[in-house]
Amino acid sequence: MSKRTFRIWRGNAEGGDFQTYEQESSEGMVVLDVIHGIQAEQANDMAVRWNCKAGKCGSCSVEINGKPKLACMTRMNMYAEDEVITVQPMKAFPVIKDLVTDVSWNYEQNKRIKPLQPGKPEADGDYRMAQEDIDRNQEFRKCIECYLCQDVCHILRDHGKTDVFVGPRFMHRLADLAMHPLDTRDRVPEIVEEFGSGYCNITRCCTDVCPEHINITDNAIIPLKERVVDRYYDPIAMLGRKLFGGGKSSENTD
Amino acid sequence: MNSSTLIGGHKAGLNTTMRTDKWWIGPLLSLSILTGFLIYATWALIQGDHYWVADTGQGFGGYLSPFFSPVLLVDPSVPGAVPESHAWFGTFPSWWPSFIPASPAVLILMFPAMFRFTCYYYRKTYYRAFTGTPPGCSVGALPQKNYRGETRFLLVQNLHRYALYFAIIFVVILSYDAVQAFFRDGKFGVGVGSIILTLNAIFLACYTFGCHSFRHLIGGSTNKFSCSAARYTAWKGCTKLNEKHMNWAWTSLFWVAGSDVYVRLVSSGVITDYNTWG
Numbered sequence: 001m002s003k004r005t006f007r008i009w010r011g012n013a014e015g016g017d018f019q020t021y022e023q024e025s026s027e028g029m030v031v032l033d034v035i036h037g038i039q040a041e042q043a044n045d046m047a048v049r050w051n052c053k054a055g056k057c058g059s060c061s062v063e064i065n066g067k068p069k070l071a072c073m074t075r076m077n078m079y080a081e082d083e084v085i086t087v088q089p090m091k092a093f094p095v096i097k098d099l100v101t102d103v104s105w106n107y108e109q110n111k112r113i114k115p116l117q118p119g120k121p122e123a124d125g126d127y128r129m130a131q132e133d134i135d136r137n138q139e140f141r142k143c144i145e146c147y148l149c150q151d152v153c154h155i156l157r158d159h160g161k162t163d164v165f166v167g168p169r170f171m172h173r174l175a176d177l178a179m180h181p182l183d184t185r186d187r188v189p190e191i192v193e194e195f196g197s198g199y200c201n202i203t204r205c206c207t208d209v210c211p212e213h214i215n216i217t218d219n220a221i222i223p224l225k226e227r228v229v230d231r232y233y234d235p236i237a238m239l240g241r242k243l244f245g246g247g248k249s250s251e252n253t254d
Numbered sequence: 255m256n257s258s259t260l261i262g263g264h265k266a267g268l269n270t271t272m273r274t275d276k277w278w279i280g281p282l283l284s285l286s287i288l289t290g291f292l293i294y295a296t297w298a299l300i301q302g303d304h305y306w307v308a309d310t311g312q313g314f315g316g317y318l319s320p321f322f323s324p325v326l327l328v329d330p331s332v333p334g335a336v337p338e339s340h341a342w343f344g345t346f347p348s349w350w351p352s353f354i355p356a357s358p359a360v361l362i363l364m365f366p367a368m369f370r371f372t373c374y375y376y377r378k379t380y381y382r383a384f385t386g387t388p389p390g391c392s393v394g395a396l397p398q399k400n401y402r403g404e405t406r407f408l409l410v411q412n413l414h415r416y417a418l419y420f421a422i423i424f425v426v427i428l429s430y431d432a433v434q435a436f437f438r439d440g441k442f443g444v445g446v447g448s449i450i451l452t453l454n455a456i457f458l459a460c461y462t463f464g465c466h467s468f469r470h471l472i473g474g475s476t477n478k479f480s481c482s483a484a485r486y487t488a489w490k491g492c493t494k495l496n497e498k499h500m501n502w503a504w505t506s507l508f509w510v511a512g513s514d515v516y517v518r519l520v521s522s523g524v525i526t527d528y529n530t531w532g
C-alpha cells in the first residue's frame with residue numbers, strides 16, 4: 001500500500017479544472033482501480049465510464065499523463081512511486097462530465113459505411129472463404145471501439161476535420177470491407193471522396209495507441225491508399241485498364 | 255507558440271502536450287540524422303572524386319561508391335574517378351554547364367532521393383520531425399487554417415511506386431557492383447570493401463523489397479490470395495520485410511553513406527583496405 005497523487009480533470013462542457021487527490025494504491029492495481037477508490041472515498045460525484053475492466057469493452061478511454069490509454073489496462077507500476085498521475089478526458093470528443101466524453105460522432109460515421117454486400121452464394125446456398133483470404137480482415141475484427149485511435153489522430157484532435165476525415169477506426173473498417181473476399185461493392189471512390197483517405201499523412205499515432213495492437217497504418221490505411229493510387233494516380237495502371245479493361249484485381253470481380 | 259487551456263485541461267498550439275516522457279527525442283534524432291545525411295550526400299556529390307578503388311583500373315573489378323553508381327558520364331581526370339571505359343556513355347560533354355558539378359552522382363542521386371522522399375516510412379518521419387504534423391502523438395500539431403494532408407500538393411506522394419521501379423533497377427546495379435568488389439583486375443579476392451559493398455546491396459534490397467507499394471503490387475491488391483499461391487507467398491515474404499521497414503530504412507541509409515565514406519578514404523589513401531590482393 002502506498003499513497004499516490006492523482007490530478008483528475010473535473011468539469012463539464014462549460015469549464016472545469018484539475019483536482020488533486022491522494023489515494024492508496026496497492027500492488028497489482030491499475031489506474032482505473034485508483035480512480036474507483038477516489039470515487040468511493042473522496043469524490044462520489046466523479047464521472048468515469050467503464051464496464052469490463054478487462055480491456056475488452058473499450059469504455060474506459062482517457063488520457064493518462066498525456067497519453068491516450070485504457071484506464072483499466074494501465075498498471076500503476078508503470079509510474080514511479082512519487083510521480084503525479086494526471087488523468088483527463090479524451091481531447092477529440094466533447095466532454096459530458098469529468099472523464100466522460102460524448103463519442104457518438106463515431107457511431108454516426110459507422111452508419112455512413114455501406115455494409116458487406118456478398119454476391120451469389122454457391123450452389124448449396126453457402127458462402128465459403130479460404131482462410132488465407134480472410135486472415136488480413138481478422139486483424140481488424142479485434143477492434144474494441146475504444147476510439148483511442150480517433151482521439152490521437154491529429155486530423156481530428158488538432159485540426160478538427162471531422163467533416164472530411166472519418167478517422168483511423170473507420171479507415172480500417174473500410175479496409176476490412178474493401179479487402180473482403182465476398183464483398184462486391186466498389187468502395188474506392190468513396191474511400192477517397194467521402195471518407196477522406198488522402199487526409200491521413202500516415203504518421204502512425206493511431207497504430208501506436210491501439211490497445212489491440214492493430215497495425216492500422218500499415219495494414220489498413222496504406223493498402224487503401226495504394227488501391228486509390230491504382231484507380232486514380234497511376235498513369236500506367238489507368239492506361240492498362242483503358243486498353244485491356246478490368247485489369248488489376250483491387251476489387252472483387254465476381 | 256501559443257498555448258491556451260481547453261476543456262478537459264488540454265493545451266492548444268504547436269508542441270504543447272501533457273505528456274511527461276521525452277517524446278521529442280525521436281523527432282530530434284530523425285531531424286539531425288536526416289539533415290546530416292543530406293549535407294554529407296550533397297558534399298560528396300559536389301566533390302565528385304575518390305569514388306573508385308582499383309589497382310590499375312583495367313579489367314573486371316574494383317570498389318565503386320554507391321553514391322556514384324551507375325557511372326553514366328565521367329571526368330576521368332578527377333582523382334579517384336573510374337576510367338573512361340567504365341562509364342556507360344563516356345566522358346562529360348564539353349558543353350556541360352559549369353555551374354553543375356561534373357560529378358557522376360549528379361545524374362543519378364535524384365532517383366534514390368525520390369524513393370526515400372516518397373517512402374511511407376520516411377514521410378511519417380519528416381512529417382513529424384520537420385513539419386510538425388504532428389511532432390509526436392498527442393503533441394500539438396502545427397496549427398493550420400485548413401489542413402489538407404496528402405490531398406493537394408502532396409498528391410505527388412502517390413507516385414511512390416514509380417520511384418520504386420527505379421529503386422529495383424538500382425538494387426540490380428548495386429548487386430553487380432558488389433560482385434565486382436570481389437575482383438581486382440579480373441582476379442578474385444576479398445577485402446573489407448567487398449564485404450561493405452555486399453552488405454550495402456543486401457540492406458538496400460531488404461529496404462526496397464519491404465516497400466509498402468511493392469507489398470501492394472506483389473500481392474496486396476488482390477482479395478483472393480487463394481487464387482495464386484505464388485502471389486500469396488511473395489506477399490508474405492514482403493510482409494516479413496515490411497514489418498521491419500523502419501529498421502531497413504535506417505540501416506540502409508547509414509550503410510550507403512558509410513560505404514561512400516569507406517571508398518572515399520581508401521581511394522584517397524587515408525586508410526588501407528585489408529584484402530587478399532596484397
Ligand code: SF4
Pocket residue numbers: 149152153154155167168199200201202203204205206207216217221
Ligand atoms: S496514421 Fe493517419 S489516421 Fe492514423 S493517426 Fe496518423 S493521420 Fe490519423
Ligand code: SF4
Pocket residue numbers: 058142143144145146147148149150168169209210211212213214216
Ligand atoms: S482500432 Fe484500436 S484504438 Fe482504434 S478503436 Fe479499435 S481498438 Fe481502439
Ligand code: FES
Pocket residue numbers: 049050051052053054055056057058059060061070071072073
Ligand atoms: S473497462 Fe472495458 S476496456 Fe476498460
Ligand code: FES
Pocket residue numbers: 369372373374375376414418461462464465466467468499
Ligand atoms: S514505403 Fe518505404 S520504400 Fe516504399
